[in-house]
Amino acid sequence: MADIAPLQESIAELVHDGDVVAMEGFTALIPFAAAHEIIRQGRRDLTLVRMTPDLVFDQLIGAGCARRLIFSWGGNPGVGSLHRFRDAVEHGWPRALELEEHSHAGMANRYAAGASGLPFGVLRGYVGTDLPERTGSIKPIECPFTGERLTAVSALRPDVAIVHAQRADRDGNVQLWGITGVQKEAVLASSRSLVTVEEIVEELDPRPDAIVLPGWAVTRVSEVPEGARPSYALGYYDRDNDAYRAWDAISRDREAFGRWVDELVAAGSRA
Amino acid sequence: MSAAVVTPDDRMTVAASRALRDGDVCFVGIGLPSTAANLARRTHAPGLVLVYESGCIGAKPTRLPLSIGDGELATTADAVVGVPEIFNYWLQPGRVDVGFLGAAQIDRFANINTTVIGGTYDAPKVRLPGAGGAPEIAASCREVIVIVRQSPRTFVEKVDFVTSVGYGTGRGDRERLGLPGRGPVKVITDLGVLEPDPDTCELTMTALHEGVSVDEAREATGWDLRIAPGVGATPAPSGEELAALRELAAA
Numbered sequence: 001m002a003d004i005a006p007l008q009e010s011i012a013e014l015v016h017d018g019d020v021v022a023m024e025g026f027t028a029l030i031p032f033a034a035a036h037e038i039i040r041q042g043r044r045d046l047t048l049v050r051m052t053p054d055l056v057f058d059q060l061i062g063a064g065c066a067r068r069l070i071f072s073w074g075g076n077p078g079v080g081s082l083h084r085f086r087d088a089v090e091h092g093w094p095r096a097l098e099l100e101e102h103s104h105a106g107m108a109n110r111y112a113a114g115a116s117g118l119p120f121g122v123l124r125g126y127v128g129t130d131l132p133e134r135t136g137s138i139k140p141i142e143c144p145f146t147g148e149r150l151t152a153v154s155a156l157r158p159d160v161a162i163v164h165a166q167r168a169d170r171d172g173n174v175q176l177w178g179i180t181g182v183q184k185e186a187v188l189a190s191s192r193s194l195v196t197v198e199e200i201v202e203e204l205d206p207r208p209d210a211i212v213l214p215g216w217a218v219t220r221v222s223e224v225p226e227g228a229r230p231s232y233a234l235g236y237y238d239r240d241n242d243a244y245r246a247w248d249a250i251s252r253d254r255e256a257f258g259r260w261v262d263e264l265v266a267a268g269s270r271a
Numbered sequence: 272m273s274a275a276v277v278t279p280d281d282r283m284t285v286a287a288s289r290a291l292r293d294g295d296v297c298f299v300g301i302g303l304p305s306t307a308a309n310l311a312r313r314t315h316a317p318g319l320v321l322v323y324e325s326g327c328i329g330a331k332p333t334r335l336p337l338s339i340g341d342g343e344l345a346t347t348a349d350a351v352v353g354v355p356e357i358f359n360y361w362l363q364p365g366r367v368d369v370g371f372l373g374a375a376q377i378d379r380f381a382n383i384n385t386t387v388i389g390g391t392y393d394a395p396k397v398r399l400p401g402a403g404g405a406p407e408i409a410a411s412c413r414e415v416i417v418i419v420r421q422s423p424r425t426f427v428e429k430v431d432f433v434t435s436v437g438y439g440t441g442r443g444d445r446e447r448l449g450l451p452g453r454g455p456v457k458v459i460t461d462l463g464v465l466e467p468d469p470d471t472c473e474l475t476m477t478a479l480h481e482g483v484s485v486d487e488a489r490e491a492t493g494w495d496l497r498i499a500p501g502v503g504a505t506p507a508p509s510g511e512e513l514a515a516l517r518e519l520a521a522a
Contacts, residue, residue: 026325026326026340026354028325028340028342051354071401072402073401074398074400075400075401077337077338077339077340078301078302078337078338079337082400085398086397090394090396090397101401101402103404103405103407104324104354104358104402104404104407105358105404105406108354109359111355112355123359124363124407124410124411124449125363126406127410127436127448127449128410128433128439128444128445128448129406129433129434129435129436130386130433130434131386131406131434148449149449178345178351179325179326179327179340179344179351180326180351181325181340182353182355184353185353185355232342234342234346238342239340239341239342241337241338
C-alpha cells in the first residue's frame with residue numbers, strides 16, 4: 001500500500017542528489033508541480049529521464065538540477081526550441097549537460113524492458129542512422145531464430161519515477177486515463193515511485209480506458225490539485241497552450257528565466 | 272487572410288494533403304503534416320485514419336492541435352493506446368501506409384537531420400530537438416512524405432547528422448540496411464514537389480507551384496538540383512481546399 005504524504009515530504013524522501021529520475025506523461029499529465037518542488041529543494045547532479053523533456057525539464061535544466069539527460073525529443077511542442085536545454089548543450093550554461101539520446105520507439109522499449117525485469121528491449125530501429133554511434137545503450141543484435149539483424153536497447157531502471165494521475169484512493173491505488181504514454185512502464189521500471197494526483201477519493205469508480213496502478217506497486221502518492229499545469233489532466237483542465245507559447249520568451253533570456261526561478265522559490269512549497 | 276491570397280505555404284499544405292488517399296492510415300507529426308492531413312480529411316479523404324505518436328488512433332480533431340498530445344486527439348480517437356504499443360504493435364509491423372515527416376536539413380538522397388547543425392555532436396552550433404518518432408516512421412511506414420520549406424540552409428548536399436534514413440547513399444541502401452518501407456516518395460515544399468529518381472533515388476524536382484521558376488528552385492537547393500524532363504506545375508489549390516484550410520486555421 002502506497003504511503004500518502006504531502007508533496008514536499010515525498011520529494012525530500014524519494015529524490016536525492018545524483019539520482020536517476022524519470023518523469024513521464026506524454027504531453028498530458030506532466031508532473032510539473034513535483035518538478036517545481038525539486039527545484040525549490042535544490043537537488044543537484046540528477047540524471048533526468050523523459051521521452052519529451054518539454055518545459056518541465058527545460059526548467060530543471062535551467063535551474064541547474066541536472067548533470068545528464070536521457071531523452072528522445074527535446075522541443076516545445078508546436079512552438080519551437082527548449083532554450084534552457086539548448087543553452088546547456090550549446091554553451092554549458094548553467095552547467096554542461098551530458099546527453100543520452102534515443103528515438104521514441106527506443107525509449108518506449110527501454111522502459112518496457114525495465115518494467116519487465118529484462119536487461120534490454122528489442123526493436124527494428126535506428127539502422128542506418130547516426131544515433132548508435134553516439135549512444136552506448138543502442139547495439140545491434142541477431143535474432144537467434146531467424147538471423148535477422150535487430151536493435152537492442154538497454155533497459156531503463158531509474159532510481160525514482162514521478163508521474164501525475166487524475167485520482168487515487170486512500171490505499172494509494174492510482175487511476176489515470178486519456179493519453180497514458182509510458183507512465184505505467186516508468187513506474188514499474190523504477191526502484192521507487194511518486195504519483196501526484198488531482199484528488200484523493202473514497203472509491204475509484206470505473207472509467208473507460210483508465211489504467212490502474214495498484215497501491216502496492218507505488219511508493220508514495222501526494223495530492224496536488226492542478227499539479228500538471230500548464231499541461232493537462234483530462235476531465236479536470238485543458239492544456240494551457242498560451243503558457244507554452246509564453247515560455248518561449250521567458251526561457252530565451254537567462255535573466256528572465258532567473259526571475260522565473262526566483263518567483264517559483266519565493267512562492268514556497270505547496271501544501 | 273482572405274481565400275483569394277494564396278501563399279506558398281498554402282500551396283505546400285494543399286499539395287501535401289492531395290498526396291494522401293482516402294482510406295490511408297497516416298502517422299502524423301505536429302505542424303505542417305498535421306495541417307495537411309486534417310485538410311485531406313475535410314476534403315477528398317474523409318476516410319483517412321490519423322495516427323498520432325501519443326497513442327491516438329483514428330483521431331478526428333475539429334481544430335488543429337498545438338501538440339501531438341492535445342486532449343482533443345484522445346477524446347475524438349477510435350482508440351488510445353500507450354506509447355510502447357503505438358510503436359511496437361502499430362508502426363513497427365507495417366500497419367501504417369504513410370508517414371509524414373518534417374526536417375531541419377534534408378539531403379540529395381532524402382536523409383533527414385533533426386538532431387544537430389554545425390560544430391560537433393558534443394558541441395553543436397545548433398542543438399535541434401532530436402529524433403522523436405521519426406527514425407522508425409522513416410523505416411517502417413509503407414511510404415514517407417516529407418513536408419519542408421525549401422532553402423539552401425535546409426536542402427544540403429549531405430546532412431550534418433542522419434537522424435532518419437531516406438535513401439542513404441543511393442539506390443539499394445534501404446534494402447541493404449533491411450528497412451521495410453519504401454522510403455520518401457515525395458518531398459513537398461513551398462516551391463514544388465521533389466521525387467526520388469527511379470534509377471538513382473536522387474531527389475529530383477518533378478513539379479513546381481504556380482509562379483515558381485526552375486532557377487528559383489535551383490537557388491533554393493544546396494546541391495546541383497536535377498529537374499525532371501517536362502517538369503510540370505502542381506494544380507492550383509481549389510476554392511474548396513482554400514476555404515477548408517482557412518476554416519482549420521481559424522478554429
